[in-house]
Each structure stands twice: as structure tokens, then as C-alpha cells.
Amino acid sequence: MTDFGDGDRRTGFATLVGRPNVGKSTLLNQLLGQKVSITSPVAQTTRNQVRGVLTRADAQVVFVDTPGIHKPRTLLGERLNDTASEALEGVDVTVLVLDATAPVGRGDRFVAGLVPSASVCVVNKIDVASRAQVLEQLTAASDLGLSEYFPVSARTGEGVPALLEEIVGRLPLGPLLYPDDMVTDVPEAFWVAELVREQLLAVTRDEVPHSIACRVTEWEWPRIRCEILVERDSQKGIVIGRGGAVLKEVGTRVREQLPEGAYIELFVKVDRNWQARPKALERLGY
Numbered sequence: 001m002t003d004f005g006d007g008d009r010r011t012g013f014a015t016l017v018g019r020p021n022v023g024k025s026t027l028l029n030q031l032l033g034q035k036v037s038i039t040s041p042v043a044q045t046t047r048n049q050v051r052g053v054l055t056r057a058d059a060q061v062v063f064v065d066t067p068g069i070h071k072p073r074t075l076l077g078e079r080l081n082d083t084a085s086e087a088l089e090g091v092d093v094t095v096l097v098l099d100a101t102a103p104v105g106r107g108d109r110f111v112a113g114l115v116p117s118a119s120v121c122v123v124n125k126i127d128v129a130s131r132a133q134v135l136e137q138l139t140a141a142s143d144l145g146l147s148e149y150f151p152v153s154a155r156t157g158e159g160v161p162a163l164l165e166e167i168v169g170r171l172p173l174g175p176l177l178y179p180d181d182m183v184t185d186v187p188e189a190f191w192v193a194e195l196v197r198e199q200l201l202a203v204t205r206d207e208v209p210h211s212i213a214c215r216v217t218e219w220e221w222p223r224i225r226c227e228i229l230v231e232r233d234s235q236k237g238i239v240i241g242r243g244g245a246v247l248k249e250v251g252t253r254v255r256e257q258l259p260e261g262a263y264i265e266l267f268v269k270v271d272r273n274w275q276a277r278p279k280a281l282e283r284l285g286y
Contacts (some may be wrong), residue, residue, distance in 0.1 A: 010059040010171035012092030017084060017115060018108045020044045020068025022099045023124040027154035028052050028065045036184040037065045038198035044068055044210065045201065047080055047286060048190075049087050051181055055180045059168045062177055064091065069111045071127035076210075076275040079286050085114065093170045094119040095163075096231040100129035102113060104140040120166060121146040122137040189224075190285075193260070196226050196266065199253040200239065203246050208235045213284050215275060222261045229271045229284075239268050 016024040020043035028050070029035045036052040038045060050065040066087045088094060094115045098108055100123045112121075121144060123137045134151050141149055148166055151171035152159035178185070186194075200212055211231045218225035228286040230236050240247055247266045255262055274280040 009057075009174060009176070010168055011061075011174045011177055013062045013064060013090070013177075014093040014095060014167050014171075015064040015066060015087045015091045016095050016097055017066050017088065018068060018097035018111055019099075020070050022068065022097045023154045024068070024097050025050070025065050027097060027122070027124060027152070027160070028063050030154045030157050030160050031061075031063055032183065034183065034187065040198060040201040042201050042205075044070065044077075045082065045198070047076075047083075049083055051185045051224035052125055053166075053178045053182050053184065055176070055178070059171060060176050060178065060180070061167060061171065069114070070107065074275040075278065076083075076281060076286055079281060083286075088114060092172065093167050094142070095122055095167070097122045097124050098118070098137060098141055099123075100125045100134050100137045102150070104137065104144075109144065112146070115146070117145055117147065119146045119168075120163070121149045122163060123149065123151045124154050126151045126158065126270045127156050133281075147151060176256070189219055190252065192216055192224055192254070193226055195254045195257055196228065196264075199250040200246075202253070203241075203249050208238055210275070211235050212239070213271075215284060222259075223263050223265065225265045225267065228266060228268045229274055230268065231271065231273055231275065233270055236268050236270055 018024055020107040025037035025039045025046050028037050032052045032054050046065055046067045052063045054061045060244045066084040069084050071083055072078045072081055096112055096115050096119050118167045121141050123141055126134050138149055150159055150163045152163055193216050197214040215227055217227050228239055231240055251264050251266055254264055
């Protein structure tokens, strides 16, 4: 067992922030070397703070993935913004993530205005951006007045080691914050519900992404019961698919990411306008 009084490592919290769909969750997974946060091309995939813990001989970094900060249209959107803003409080390093393939806009500048001037700026997705786009983004990012700038590809890992060393170098010396064998503080039931939502987004694509919520209602290993909430009857049909094809595909994809022997049951329920109802959001943990 690690001695938690050992103070010769650099330890602390690093929060990843930015607009929706800039690649924060993919970057978190790349920094950790394993998947702890679901990813999707769909904006606002991340709805909660997700902590990933990287422990090595000289450091322990607790990374915090956050929902994308955006102009909210629902009560859920407002709460996602609040969740992201709260993650900026009391952390050692803030990392602002930009998309190399999209111009720096008002949304990026708004988020930049929320972070300390000592923050690190990451220009992500350089694997799909042209050299000219990357240079243009770095030039535009420099006007945000932050302290360091890193072009990276969260998908391929290019530039990520240098970013990690910058983050580690900014942390104070101190004891471990989590056990050294812990990679995330996400509960298992939450993680399974997130995997279901991730695969629903992948299979249904743009049809019902923001109207889906998932929660595990029963856990008697190896049997897991997961409830999928939608807002309208028409969405229920899309999620189930013809002859149950969508649910079957989602269940297969999720089981592939769980320990062998896991059996997952998926049920779809209509919960009208859940995104706008405070009690529904609280029940779902938002």
C-alpha cells in the first residue's frame, strides 16, 4: 500500500474545459492511456464531471473532464454549464481545449474569459486539420492571453506527452490524493449507463442524442438492468429499432466493453420533457 504521507511527488487537479465537441473526453482518455469517459461526435456527450487519475513514480494527476460550455436551451443545458464552471474552482491547472478544425469564435472566447490567465491552451484535432489551419488556430489562440499553447491530437496522441509534462510540472508537491491503483472515481453503475448512452448515440446518430438519458436500476451481477429514457413516443421507436434491432446492437456493443459473463437488459421508457423538469434531472444525477 502506498504511503499517503509521502510528499515528494507532484500531485493535484487539472480540469479540461471548452466548448462542446472539442475533444475533451478523448484527450482525457489519451492522457490516462485508457477509457474512463465516453466519447461521441455528438455535442454535449459529457454531462457530468468525470475524474481520471494518472499515478506514476513522480506524480499523481487527477484530471477532471467537464461538459462543454454552451448557450443553454433547456434546464439540463443550464445545469451542464454549472457543472463545468464548478470544476474550475480550486484546481491546480486549467486546460482550455480548442478545435483546430473550427475558427476560434465567441463561444471559445467566452470560455477563455472564465479561466485564469495562467491556464494552458490546447489546440486539438491536428490529425484532421491542415498545417495552415493549425497555424491559424495557434495564432488566434495566442490572442486569448493564456500562458502556454500546445497543438495535439487527442485521437492519435501526437503532442500529448509534452502537454502532460507541462501539467505535471505545474503541480505542487504533496501526498497522493487517491490510492495509487485507482484510475477513476466513477461508480460502476454510472459507467455502465454511460456506455449504454455512448452506444445509443453511435447507433442512432443524430436522431435523438439530447433526448436520451440512461440509468442502471438493478445490479445483481452478472445481470444489469438499464433504463433508457426518451421524451416522446416517436423517439422510443427509434431507440428500440425495427424488431428491437437498435437495442440488440447497443447491448452487444456494451457487453464487449464489460467483464466476460455480463448480461445487460435494456428497457425504454418515455419520460416527457425530462430535460426541463428539475425533479427528473435530480433523479438522473444532473
